[in-house]
Amino acid sequence: xxxxxxxxxxVICKSGTSVKIECRSLDFQATTMFWYRQFPxxxxxxxxxxxxGSKATYEQGVxxxxxxxxxxxxxxxxxxxxxxxxxxxxxxxCSARPPRGxxxxxxxxxxxxxxx
Amino acid sequence: AQTVTQSQPEMSVQEAxxxxxxxxxxxxxxxxxxxxxxxxxxxxxxxVIRQEAYKQQNATENRFSVNFQKAAKSFSLKISDSQLGDxxxxxxxxxxxxxxxxxxxxxxxxxxx
Numbered sequence: 001x002x003x004x005x006x007x008x009x010x011v012i013c014k015s016g017t018s019v020k021i022e023c024r025s026l027d028f029q030a031t032t033m034f035w036y037r038q039f040p041x042x043x044x045x046x047x048x049x050x051x052x053g054s055k056a057t058y059e060q061g062v063x064x065x066x067x068x069x070x071x072x073x074x075x076x077x078x079x080x081x082x083x084x085x086x087x088x089x090x091x092x093x094c095s096a097r098p099p100r101g102x103x104x105x106x107x108x109x110x111x112x113x114x115x116x
Numbered sequence: 117a118q119t120v121t122q123s124q125p126e127m128s129v130q131e132a133x134x135x136x137x138x139x140x141x142x143x144x145x146x147x148x149x150x151x152x153x154x155x156x157x158x159x160x161x162x163x164v165i166r167q168e169a170y171k172q173q174n175a176t177e178n179r180f181s182v183n184f185q186k187a188a189k190s191f192s193l194k195i196s197d198s199q200l201g202d203x204x205x206x207x208x209x210x211x212x213x214x215x216x217x218x219x220x221x222x223x224x225x226x227x228x229x
Contacts, residue, residue, distance in 0.1 A: 034216065034217070038159075041205075041224070042221070042222070043207065043219050043220065043221045043222050044207070044219050046216065049216055091159060093159075093161065095161070095217075097217075101213035102148075102149040102168065102211065102213055104151050104163045104166050105151075105161075105209075105217055107160065107161035109158075109159075109160050110159050110160070
């Protein structure tokens, strides 16, 4: 089946530093990827829609200057948390949508970010 | 606006028994897709089942089946012969073709030995 690779699985960083999370679609070309944030025991909160070759579309309330998304190729999208603060600590999950409309999303394994 | 509602924050089921998780949604579209995802403690999102709205037949995957009621906008998941490995968060999700996917708030399923 389709596989989405997300890296790193976990990361600890200091306040004020930036962290980059990569999401790769290994089996298909993903023109669209989604980035989610998940708080403990809660649902997935869509942060932004990443479109290959164009600017990401951010959901209301998500700071685009803080959460930089780049979708430079059909198989790679990156999320950079800039100037991280402890409140950015969370679980971040990416997903890739196959080309065929209505296909199920394929998810990465997620990244647990801890900002100290 | 499209919404997905899971009214059961938590459910419990005895091992080998059957449990049904509920999901309702709101949409004005006639063609759309519905999914159930499972998120075990590992937090990996796993597709359980997919239903196409234009198909009247309920989708089935081994012990998992759905009761899709289009007019009522209801999409419940039935798990038969529950196993300890079924313990997880279950999310119902909706999409229209190339639109973004909308997830419900989830139902935590506990399986009792």
